[in-house]
Amino acid sequence: MHIWGREKDMLLEAKNISVSYGAVKAIEDVTFKVNDGEIVAMIGPNGAGKSTALKAVFGMVDIQSGDILFNRESIKDLRPDEHVSKGISLVPEGRRLFPSMTVIENLEMGAFLREGNNGKADIENILELFPALKDKRRQKAGVLSTGEQQMLALGRALIQKPKLLLADEPSLGLSPSYVDTIFEKLIAINKSGTSVLLVEQNARMALEIAHRGYVFKIGQIFLEDTGKNLLESEEVKKAFLGG
Amino acid sequence: MEYLLHILIISGIYIILTLSLNLILGYTGLPALGHIAFACVGAYTSSLLALNFGVSPWIGLLIGACLASLLGLIIGFPSMRLKGDYLALATFGFGVIVYSVSKNWVDLTRGPMGLPGIPKFIVFGFELQPVWAYLILVTAFVAVTAFIINRIVNSPFGRILRSIRDDEVASLSIGTNINKYKLTVFVIGAFFAGIAGSLYAHYITFIDPSSFTVMESIAVLLMVVFGGMGNIKGSFIGALILVIFPEMLRFLGMPSSIAAPLRQMIYGLLLIILMIKRPQGIIGEYRFK
Numbered sequence: 120m121h122i123w124g125r126e127k128d129m130l131l132e133a134k135n136i137s138v139s140y141g142a143v144k145a146i147e148d149v150t151f152k153v154n155d156g157e158i159v160a161m162i163g164p165n166g167a168g169k170s171t172a173l174k175a176v177f178g179m180v181d182i183q184s185g186d187i188l189f190n191r192e193s194i195k196d197l198r199p200d201e202h203v204s205k206g207i208s209l210v211p212e213g214r215r216l217f218p219s220m221t222v223i224e225n226l227e228m229g230a231f232l233r234e235g236n237n238g239k240a241d242i243e244n245i246l247e248l249f250p251a252l253k254d255k256r257r258q259k260a261g262v263l264s265t266g267e268q269q270m271l272a273l274g275r276a277l278i279q280k281p282k283l284l285l286a287d288e289p290s291l292g293l294s295p296s297y298v299d300t301i302f303e304k305l306i307a308i309n310k311s312g313t314s315v316l317l318v319e320q321n322a323r324m325a326l327e328i329a330h331r332g333y334v335f336k337i338g339q340i341f342l343e344d345t346g347k348n349l350l351e352s353e354e355v356k357k358a359f360l361g362g
Numbered sequence: 363m364e365y366l367l368h369i370l371i372i373s374g375i376y377i378i379l380t381l382s383l384n385l386i387l388g389y390t391g392l393p394a395l396g397h398i399a400f401a402c403v404g405a406y407t408s409s410l411l412a413l414n415f416g417v418s419p420w421i422g423l424l425i426g427a428c429l430a431s432l433l434g435l436i437i438g439f440p441s442m443r444l445k446g447d448y449l450a451l452a453t454f455g456f457g458v459i460v461y462s463v464s465k466n467w468v469d470l471t472r473g474p475m476g477l478p479g480i481p482k483f484i485v486f487g488f489e490l491q492p493v494w495a496y497l498i499l500v501t502a503f504v505a506v507t508a509f510i511i512n513r514i515v516n517s518p519f520g521r522i523l524r525s526i527r528d529d530e531v532a533s534l535s536i537g538t539n540i541n542k543y544k545l546t547v548f549v550i551g552a553f554f555a556g557i558a559g560s561l562y563a564h565y566i567t568f569i570d571p572s573s574f575t576v577m578e579s580i581a582v583l584l585m586v587v588f589g590g591m592g593n594i595k596g597s598f599i600g601a602l603i604l605v606i607f608p609e610m611l612r613f614l615g616m617p618s619s620i621a622a623p624l625r626q627m628i629y630g631l632l633l634i635i636l637m638i639k640r641p642q643g644i645i646g647e648y649r650f651k
C-alpha cells in the first residue's frame with residue numbers, strides 16, 4: 120500500500136556518472152533514468168557522449184564516479200555478461216553481427232548464454248517479428264543488406280528477452296524504408312513490455328516514438344523533457360531538426 | 363626408411379603444436395606469437411625431472427603440460443587487455459623471455475650446453491627405442507589432440523570462441539564473459555604444446571634453447587596460417603608440408619649448414635606470398651584482419 124501514490128517504477132537510474140578514456144573526458148556528471156515501460160531517447164551531436172553513456176550502462180566502460188541502479192540495485196561493477204543475465208541487452212553501434220555465422224546461428228548465439236531460453240521456439244518468434252529474415256535463415260550474416268543486418272542485430276538482442284533494451288543508432292546507414300521498419304519494430308517491442316533506451320542521430324523520429332528524451336552536448340545532458348516537448352523546443356528544432 | 367619415419371615423428375610433433383595454436387589463433391582470433399615457449403616449458407620440465415629425480419617421462423610429460431598451462435594462464439592475462447598487434451607483441455615478448463630463461467638460467471638448464479641423455483619413454487617395461495615404435499606413440503598423441511580440439515571447437519564452447527574471433531564487441535553484447543574464454547584457450551593450447559615439447563625431448567634425447575627460439579614460434583604460426591586458420595585438417599596439411607618440404611632440400615644435396623637457414627628463408631618468403639595471395643590459407647575459413 121502506497122499512501123502517497125507511487126511514481127512509475129524506475130527501471131534504470133544513472134546518477135551523476137562520469138567516464139573518461141585516458142585523459143579524454145567523454146561524459147561528466149550525467150544523470151538519466153528509464154521508467155518501466157518507457158522508450159527513452161538520447162540525442163545530440165556526434166561525439167557528445169551518447170554511446171559512452173550506453174556503454175556505461177552495459178558495463179563496457181568503467182565509470183569514474185556516480186552509480187547505476189537497475190531495479191534499485193547497483194550494477195556499476197558488473198561485467199557485460201552479468202548485465203545480460205540481469206535483463207539488459209545491447210544492440211551495439213554498427214550492428215556487430217558474427218559475419219561467418221548464419222542468420223540462425225547469430226540468433227542462437229543470442230539465446231546461448233541466457234538461461235531458460237527454449238531454443239527453436241524463441242528463434243521462430245524472432246523470425247515472425249522480422250519476416251524479412253525468414254527466407255535468409257541459412258545465409259551468412261555477412262552477406263545480408265544493411266537493413267537486414269540491423270533486424271538481425273535487434274533480433275539477436277531480443278531473443279535474450281530483456282527487460283531493458285539498449286539500442287545504439289539502430290537506424291544509422293539504413294535506407295528510409297528500413298528506417299521506418301526499425302522504428303515500427305521498436306514501438307512493437309516496447310508495447311510488448313520491453314523498456315527501450317535509444318541513442319539516435321535521427322532526432323525527429325526518435326523523439327516521435329519516445330516517451331522522454333535527453334539531449335547531449337559535449338559530454339553533458341543539457342535538456343531533458345518528454346519527447347513531445349523536445350520536438351517542439353526551439354533549441355532542439357534549431358540544432359537537430361533543421362530549423 | 364628410418365629417416366622417413368623420423369620426419370613423420372617430427373611432423374606429428376609439429377601437428378600437435380599447430381593444432382594447439384590453431385585453437386588460440388585460428389578459432390579464437392588471438393594473435394599469439396610465443397607458442398614455442400609452452401613447448402619449451404614442457405620439454406625442460408619433463409627432461410629435468412627425469413634427469414635429476416628419475417621421474418618417469420610419462421609423469422614428467424603430464425607435469426610439463428600442466429606447467430605449460432600455468433604459463434598459458436599467465437600469458438593469457440595480457441590478452442584480456444590487449445588487442446591485435448599489441449597482443450602479438452606481448453606474446454612475442456613472452457616467447458623471448460622464456461627462451462632467455464632457458465638459455466641463461468645455467469644452474470637449472472645448463473644453458474646453451476643443453477641437456478644430453480634424456481631418457482626415452484618406457485612402455486610395458488620396454489624402452490621406446492625403435493623409431494617406428496615412437497612413431498606409433500606420437501601418432502596416438504596426434505590423434506588424441508586432434509580429437510579433443512575438434513570436440514572443443516564443435517561444441518557450444520567452440521561457437522563462442524568463433525564469436526569472439528568474429529567480433530569481440532558483438533560477443534560481449536550477447537553476454538560472453540570474454541576474458542574467461544580467452545584465458546581458457548590459452549591454458550588448453552599451452553597444455554598440448556607442452557606435451558609436444560615433452561614428446562620432442564624424450565625422442566631426440568637432447569634439448570637446448572636453440573630448439574625454442576622465436577623463429578620456431580613463427581614457424582608454427584606459419585603452419586597454422588598456411589594450412590588454414592580455424593580448420594583442423596588445415597593444421598595437418600600446414601604442419602606436414604612445412605616440415606617435409608624443407609627436408610627435401612637435403613635430398614638435393616644441400617648440406618645442413620645451408621639447409622637450416624634456407625628453411626627459415628623459405629618460411630619467411632612463404633609467409634609473404636601467403637599474405638598477399640591467400641590470407642585464409644589452403645583450406646581456412648578465417649583470415650587476418
Ligand SMILES: Nc1ncnc2c1ncn2[C@@H]1O[C@H](COP(=O)(O)OP(=O)(O)O)[C@@H](O)[C@H]1O
Binds near residue numbers: 163166
Ligand atoms: N574508445 C575510445 N577511446 C578514446 N576516446 C573515445 C573512445 N570512444 C569515444 N571516445 C571519445 O569520447 C567522446 C564521446 O564519444 P561517444 O560516446 O562515442 O559519442 P557519441 O556516441 O555521442 O557520438 C568523443 O570525444 C570520442 O572521441
Ligand SMILES: [Mg+2]
Binds near residue numbers: 169288
Ligand atoms: Mg555514438
